[in-house]
Amino acid sequence: MLNTEHANFPRASFVRRCGAIIYDFLLAVAVYMFAGAIGFGVFFGLQSSGLISLNGFEHTSDLLNNTPLYHGLYQLWLALCVVSFYAIFWSRGGQTLGMRAWRLKVQHPNGQNLSFITACARVVWSLLGVGNLWILINADKLALQDMMTRSEVVLLSVEANQMRNWHGA
DSSP states (O other): BBOOTTTSSSOHHHHHHHHHHHHHHHHHHHHHHOOOOOHHHHHHHHHHTSSSTTOOSSSHHHHHHHOOOOOHHHHHHHHHHHHHHHHHHHHHOOOOOHHHHHHHHOOTTSOOOOHHHHHHHHHHTGGGGGGGGGGGGGGGGOOOOHHHOEEEEEETTTTTTTTTGGGOO
């Protein structure tokens, strides 16, 4: 979606981005825990129904954590859930809840929202938040993930950040 009224806002500072990262980290932990509970519940259900054998382990959690295939699939599930959390919010409205609290929005320079694929790439290029350090040496206030996905994080006005103007998730 193209929102040209958001195309001319200034880029966000490192400090504001860090504030949003702290808020969103707490949400990402909650997503991780919820996804973990669902994933473990499914695995426990498969084991309880006899579709997966305990293979000599005493507890289902031991089987999950000490079998490379199961452990790898479980970790992949958790990572996909956290990546999807960010990608869905960034592609739908350009803001996570933490970004909304700090009046930040991720978008293309023309105001267009990111596609889901671009948002996923942005998560990868952020390097777990370390990509934001690039802002400290970049005069244009662009992080590594901004440059690699041709996007930017802007500071919205109070009015532009209101829910009636936000077309998000």
